Amino acid sequence: DGGITQSPKYLFRKEGQNVTLSCEQNLNHDAMYWYRQDPGQGLRLIYYSQIVNDFQKGDIAEGYSVSREKKESFPLTVTSAQKNPTAFYLCASSLISNQPQHFGDGTRLSIL
Amino acid sequence: AQKITQTQPGMFVQEKEAVTLDCTYDTSDQSYGLFWYKQPSSGEMIFLIYQGSYDEQNATEGRYSLNFQKARKSANLVISASQLGDSAMYFCAMREGFIKAAGNKLTFGGGTRVLVKP
Numbered sequence: 392d393g394g395i396t397q398s399p400k401y402l403f404r405k406e407g408q409n410v411t412l413s414c415e416q417n418l419n420h421d422a423m424y425w426y427r428q429d430p431g432q433g434l435r436l437i438y439y440s441q442i443v444n445d446f447q448k449g450d451i452a453e454g455y456s457v458s459r460e461k462k463e464s465f466p467l468t469v470t471s472a473q474k475n476p477t478a479f480y481l482c483a484s485s486l487i488s489n490q491p492q493h494f495g496d497g498t499r500l501s502i503l
Numbered sequence: 504a505q506k507i508t509q510t511q512p513g514m515f516v517q518e519k520e521a522v523t524l525d526c527t528y529d530t531s532d533q534s535y536g537l538f539w540y541k542q543p544s545s546g547e548m549i550f551l552i553y554q555g556s557y558d559e560q561n562a563t564e565g566r567y568s569l570n571f572q573k574a575r576k577s578a579n580l581v582i583s584a585s586q587l588g589d590s591a592m593y594f595c596a597m598r599e600g601f602i603k604a605a606g607n608k609l610t611f612g613g614g615t616r617v618l619v620k621p
Contacts, residue, residue, distance in 0.1 A: 422607055433507075433594055433611035434548075449608065479546060485607045489536055489555060492609060494548035 393418045397482050397495035403503050404469065404476060412467045412498045414482035421487050423465035427451060428479040428497075437480075440465055441487060469500060477502050506530065507595050507612035514617050516585045523570070524580040524615045526595030532556075535599045537578040538609065539569065542592040551593075554578055582617075590619045 395416045404410045416423065422441045426434035436449030440459040454473025459465055465484075469476045479499050483492040508527045516522040528537065539551040554562045554569045562569045570579040582589055593616075596609040 424608060426611075431614075433613045434596075434609075435611070436608055439608050481546075481548060483548070487607060489553065490607075491538055491550040491553060492548075492607065493550070494540075497546045499546075 395482060395484055395493055395495035397480075397498050399498060400496070402498055402500045404500060405503050407471045409468055409470050410500070412469070412480055412482075412500070414465045414467065414495060415463055416465075416482075416484040416493075416495075417463060418484055418493060419462075420484035420493070421462070422485050423459065424483040424485075424492060425449075425455070425457065425465070425467045426481045426483065428481060434481060437467065476500055505612075506599075506610045507597055509595055509612040509615050511615045512613075514615060516582075516589075516617060516619050518587060518619055518621050519584055521581060521583045522585055522617060524582070524593050524595075524617070526578045526580065526612060528576050528578060528595075528597050530576075530597065530599050532599045535597055537569070537571070538596045538598070539567070539578075539580045540594045540596060541589075542594060542614070544591070548594075552580065585617075585619045587619050587621060590617060592616050 398413045424439040425437040428434050438457040440446035456468045481497045482495045485492040535556045537554045541549045552564045552567045554571045566583045568581045592614045594614045595612040
């Protein structure tokens with residue numbers, strides 16, 4: 392079935408460590424997005440990409456990095472510069488149109 | 504200023520009754536789109552309904568309808584005949600500008616938690 396796969400479901404990070412969250416889609420969507428959700432709050436955009444080898448910063452990009460080497464994949468790296476990384480991270484994809492974004496099941500990141 | 508405002512942090516609704524979730528938005532763009540998503544406790548985001556700024560009729564999808572009042576910049580979600588499975592967080596979101604220029608990125612409101620009572 393077509394969809395978006397995020398892995399891992401749970402991730403723990405030590406202080407000073409970089410970690411990478413995986414996001415893969417087989418929907419043939421051009422655009423992909425990363426959002427952060429803190430408890431009881433809405434989603435905030437970290438990075439987005441409309442085409443391979445191109446991406447733009449969202450509202451809270453500091454401390455994060457991304458790459459888009461393949462259409463299907465948009466990994467997010469949470470760097471040691473992100474001082475408060477504990478959150479729920481959601482990846483999404485869409486066509487460049489009015490069509491809605493489709494979301495993965497999310498990754499919960501915690502600090503050890 | 505907040506681009507998307509959801510003023511109801513939480514609501515109780517009796518099973519089989521209708522519930523209205525408020526959403527107001529702020530944009531200077533003429534072209535924009537409004538989306539509603541449902542987030543159950545498991546965390547996934549489920550798309551419910553979409554309204555384009557140029558759509559003259561209110562959107563409907565099954566038990567979901569969107570009360571779009573453009574002059575008031577409001578896009579309230581109405582859920583009819585509530586079911587226990589409707590208990591979740593509900594988020595209003597907006598895409599601003601022409602898609603080819605701005606892409607399809609969304610700004611989300613803070614959400615409303617709905618609890619359906621049997």
